[in-house]
Amino acid sequence: MLALKNMFLFPPIKTGYGDGSGMVTDRHLAFYKARCRHVGAITVEPFYLDKGLREIPTQLGLDSDDKVEGLKKLTASIHASGAKVIAHLNHPGRMANPNIPGNYFISSTDKPCENGGAMPKQMDRNDMENVVRLFTDAALRAKKANFDIIELQFGHGYLLAQFLSPLVNDRTDEYGGDFDNRTRFPLQVLRAVDETVDLPVIVRISGDEMLPQGIKLPEMITFSKILDKQNVQAVHVSAGSVCSTPPWYFQHMFIPKGKTWKMARKIKKEISIPVIAVGQINTPEDIETVSNEYGADYIAVGRALVADPDFIGKYMAEVPGTIRPCLACSEGCLGGVRSGKGLQCLVNPHIGEEKESVHAASQPKRYAVVGGGLAGMEASIILRERGHTVDLYEKDQLGGQFNFAPLTPNKRSLAKLVPYLKERLNETGVKVISKEAAETDLVGHYDGVILATGSKASVPAIAGLDTYYWAEILLEENLPENKHVLIIGGGLIGVDIATGLIPRNNRITIVKRTIDFGEDMEMIAKNLSLKMMKEKKTVFSDHTYIKKIEGRTVHAERNGEPIQFDDVDIIVVSTGMKSYNPLEDTLEGKIPVYVVGDAATIGNAQDAIRDGHRIGKEL
Template sequence: MLFSKGRIGNLELKNRFVMLPTVTNLAQDGFVSSREMEYYNRRAKDVSLVIVEASYVNKFGKFFVNQLGIDDDNKIDGLKKLSYLLHKNGAKAGIQLAMHNPKYKPVDFTREEIEGFIEDFANAAVRAKKAGFDLVELHFAHGWFVNQFLSPDTNKRTDEYGGTFEGRAKFALEILRKVKEYVPDITVICRINASDFTSDGFNIQESIKLSKMLEEDGADGLNISAGVGATAEYHISPMGLDDKPLLELIKRIKDNVNIPIIAANKLGYANDWEKILKDNVADFIGIARGLIGDPDCIAKLKEGNSEDIRYCIHCNQACLAYILKGLPVSCLMNPEVGRELEFQVKTDKSLNIAVIGGGPAGMSAAKYLAKKGHKVELFEKEDKLGGQLNVAKIPPHKEEIGRVIEYLERDLRKYNVSIHLNRKMTIEEIKDLPHDRVIIATGSVPANLNVNMDAFYWAIDVLAGKLPQGQDIIVIGGGLTGLETAEFLAQKGKNITILEAKDEVGDGIFPMIRKLIINRLKKLNVNIITKAKINHISDKKLSYNLEGVEKIQEFDDIVVAVGNKPDATFKELIDDDKYLFIGDCKEVASAVEAIREGAELSLKL
């Protein structure tokens, strides 16, 4: 069914795949940029419909730094080029119309201002039509502006735009009606929450009622998502949530309307997509992150090469996290995102290049250098590739990290990289290598803890299988590795106490991930102590200061997770131009930065 034709309103669609709208931060002052054109060009060939990212209908509703705009007629020419590009690739062209300004609540606006916002949506739809788009999607979800009117926990108005469900739905319905009035021949769909997943928010019962009302007022289809800012894990679900978290709710909406439904959010694998259609849960499969990570995923499926699909691992580290920082969208697995043309360049002078280290930075460098046309050999001291990714995939809910190793290994074979395992290189051997360039990517080692103690475990060793034998375990360090190690041990029945010197644990962790892991630790009864300054450790007792008061914590074993430092084994080579240092051995960072740095190296050689 995935490749059967479908229909939304007056649009006949060539298959059941829809590219969902995802803010890219690739626009320039609200205008379509060349990078944005290439981003969509790379992804539009195989889907039946592309819904271009959330585009602000007025300046007040612009939320992201480099968000696309559809608020003025001067945007039409650029948008026209984009819709033409989508059509040229064989896709129907849609665009999402949106407002978001979390500084304000529904109660802050006069009726006249609300009527003005309705006009802004309708005028934006007129521009979309003039720019050649076949469809507009009205963004009524995710805690954005219109969703705030729908939700009882944010809409405290007492006039006709608040109070009852009908009052809270009035704004959304009037936007839809006005759009249909101004542009009666354009297909209109609405993106709505199946639930806000908040205690007093918009829920599935209200979503079903709204769906029926939207259908009655002319909506041609519904794109079903969920969650608001505080519960964003339900519309861009991370590893910590199981696949297909919304299907039951989507099915309930589907059973209550007669217009097409687009399913969204972590929909699993290709066989799951087919089953969603066969079970009549939805009419279309919406893909967002999956097309960021692998623009060819649908083509691979159609050609019978589904085993080659590079499925999203739902880390959210370079799509959602980057966008919220105001950076252009990227992807841990695909650093080419938004830079497609840069990575198409081939070398006119093939070099012999050696890469020392088979972790994420080394594997990425080897892949992209070979892809560019260089002859590459990779030397890894262990009996397998992946480096610390092999440990990162061990904690609970982190299994998907293992796919990164699989994808990179597949690409190394594809580009004929010569791989040497169990090759622990000495500095003399590296100096004797005949290669034109040598890439040093040996990663990092655990940082020292400036406390004397007789015996302890490194967190990285614990995750690799060296388990403490005792029952009462202290984990020193409340960063991501410390929290994940604590959860790993707690699930094995250990009694865990985390000691962290900072004011809170999880510093630097993406808020969505931090919230989920801390909630899981609470359920496992892990004891978390912050602002703890360690004094000394002896005789199975640890002394620490807590706000000026000495405390004693007894233990059976200690696990240290205080971060890493660059591997300095080959530091004497750092000033020689023949040797290039990348990844953690240069500066400790995340796998996103390591893979991107490895890829970017190919742009320089």
């Protein structure tokens, strides 16, 4: 029995908040403390079982007894809220990080992951015994550190899934081949852990690896029936593999919501123990659907709690306020972990600094914020929360350029952000003034002005470039069909525009001066977008400088050689942005001025929100 206080739990998410020692840090304590208040259980980030098996350099460890004291502090702080604490034990096998010195690689196979990774040693009996010992030793330490539940990772393409998977496991001994053989070693690990510690055990599986010859649901249903008979207390049904199908593993916005919920339902029908559903459960409606229609016993909510630590509290009406929505974009969270900065969030600038709440201003003042993009809206909200009076000037639509982001078909979930910020403006009492602010509106009327006027597309000087589009081509009234579109600039905006135009049967040519198309994109979105573009026969022309446009012919130079693109119907320019800040000079010396967001430095959506947040807290 898991005996949680409610049906919600936080799943295992690597935070990257460690300091390299494997020990608990203040960042871990603050992160989980902020998220444990309303859930039944917190799964602490996956532990490494041996220093040579890390996925990221800053991962938490459970490989030695000196880790126990810090973990006791962590479990005590989570227990104080009434939540239980789950220790997620995972051996990455061949998916240990090849860039971490000292890591070693073992697997059911001697073949590396085809998408990168080190060459593993195929495990022999001795290796298997060592692995079992790593799991049982870690489970004992988890018990000593007062964890309540053990979760064993049998999915996501890690070691035990490398045994389960018919695609990866190419052994010819009794640990490879048919289903009984492939399940043998994972079940040995399970039994050993269960016999070693008297803690309830959950098993996390990939219901489907979403690969032609990978793990499939029918086998996982049979496997779950076996788990049912093995004293397992719940089956946690995710999908995908870290090697081949990360979008499924991370439940990226590019993949459809609900497939994992269906898998959980199918498994639930066949077993008597509880099932945990997971995957983009990030609205109150999703919670209702997953519990009522899909019959999940427990619901794992990951990124929605990263984006808003009170997501469940707000859903249960225990906390007032609007839910800050998770966009399933993975930009800040996965992007932050991958970059080494640690988990961040596009929509949640508080993350990582949970301890520092927003303090009331010592002296309330009157501020004007000029520009209602992400930076301007966030600055206005925080200033207002702190007790200042705020007028927000926006001549067009609130949300600025971010209104274009959800126009790409795979990015519809981004559409949740601007309405949320509008709601917060409303809740906090920011006055929105629909006009272009002039000097006379500002000087003498406020104590300070925040300039958040954003950026404009930077257009290169090209002979004959008279008519062209930018991202506004994705607006319904502009969307072309059956045209040849040449996109100049192959960064995030160019790639997004291409993926928005392809479904309308447009033929795309995209050119870039350098080589890395989509270089500023989040990794999963980049890979999936470029894959789709290649499949749809997009012409990629790197190292290409556009020289001249004559009618429907575009002349260019590639590696010093002249080339040309013929029959071009439409040109899109997405060669970067430049700050737009027309008021700073005018206002200088007349009123205190603070420039934020793109108006100060070109960045992405997360940078804009963070900068608005920063100024909101500083003034």
